[in-house]
Amino acid sequence: MTELTAKLIEELQTIDTPTVCNALEVVAPERRGYGYTTLPLVCTRPELRPMVGVARTATIRSAHPSSLKGKEAGQLNDGYYAYVDEGPKPSIIVIQDLDDGQRGYGSFWGEVNSNVHKGLGALGVITDGSVRDLPDAAEGFQMMADRVGPSHAYVHLVGFGQPITVAGMRVMSGDLIHADLHGAVTIPWDVADKVLAAAQDIAASEAVIISASQEPGFNIDRLRRAWGESAELKH
Numbered sequence: 001m002t003e004l005t006a007k008l009i010e011e012l013q014t015i016d017t018p019t020v021c022n023a024l025e026v027v028a029p030e031r032r033g034y035g036y037t038t039l040p041l042v043c044t045r046p047e048l049r050p051m052v053g054v055a056r057t058a059t060i061r062s063a064h065p066s067s068l069k070g071k072e073a074g075q076l077n078d079g080y081y082a083y084v085d086e087g088p089k090p091s092i093i094v095i096q097d098l099d100d101g102q103r104g105y106g107s108f109w110g111e112v113n114s115n116v117h118k119g120l121g122a123l124g125v126i127t128d129g130s131v132r133d134l135p136d137a138a139e140g141f142q143m144m145a146d147r148v149g150p151s152h153a154y155v156h157l158v159g160f161g162q163p164i165t166v167a168g169m170r171v172m173s174g175d176l177i178h179a180d181l182h183g184a185v186t187i188p189w190d191v192a193d194k195v196l197a198a199a200q201d202i203a204a205s206e207a208v209i210i211s212a213s214q215e216p217g218f219n220i221d222r223l224r225r226a227w228g229e230s231a232e233l234k235h
Contacts, residue, residue, distance in 0.1 A: 002192040004054060004088055004176065011196045012052045017182045023198035027191040037183035038168030041126070044134050044143040046181035051123045051142055053092040055175040055186070056084050057164045060129060062106030062155035063099045073156070080160045081120065089121035092179065094171045096164040097129035097146070104130035104146050106153025111136040114143065126177070126184050128166045129155075144179060205230045 024031045097103040109125055110133035124142030130149035163172045176187045212226035
């Protein structure tokens with residue numbers, strides 16, 4: 001399995017998430033129709049570079065108080081933060097809000113948790129819940145959420161480390177994730193080191209058509225020639 005090295009992170013950060021999806025259609029064609037977010041997310045810091053990290057998963061609720069109290073609640077919280085701190089880094093936290101019909105009722109994310117998670121090696125969060133404290137969130141910490149809200153209400157952890165689905169993307173703990181202002185995608189570990197080369201080949205092919213379209217007098221005949229030239233690069 002490919003390891004998440006500094007070199008691989010840097011390579012994958014040079015391309016955006018739609019380009020990663022395009023590349024996966026070449027190196028993992030069975031992944032064309034799944035493995036990425038299909039519902040919109042609010043990206044609170046679209047100017048940041050793409051996140052590339054290993055998934056840590058969890059579930060939350062916030063519309064009603066937790067059934068766990070005292071020691072049991074403390075043990076769950078302690079276990080979660082220990083889980084975030086363990087394993088390969090950098091990480092990306094992926095949290096599913098289980099309050100169907102009331103997702104985002106309260107936010108798990110704001111000034112405190114963004115700083116704590118950043119300190120534990122996380123680059124950001126992807127959640128179908130809500131986020132808040134946008135100006136005060138940890139510097140460089142990305143938050144992608146279903147919505148922005150003002151309160152944390154009764155937000156509490158339900159579990160962590162299990163497979164979850166956020167914004168249509170199925171995620172397992174330990175998955176490799178690429179995310180930017182467009183959304184997120186999981187990258188199969190066995191093809192991660194092939195994504196950049198595939199993306200570069202696609203870009204070269206597309207550049208032929210784009211360049212032709214910008215020529216004076218561009219018309220359907222020139223487009224057809226460009227299609228042919230582009231196709232030749234793929235062989």
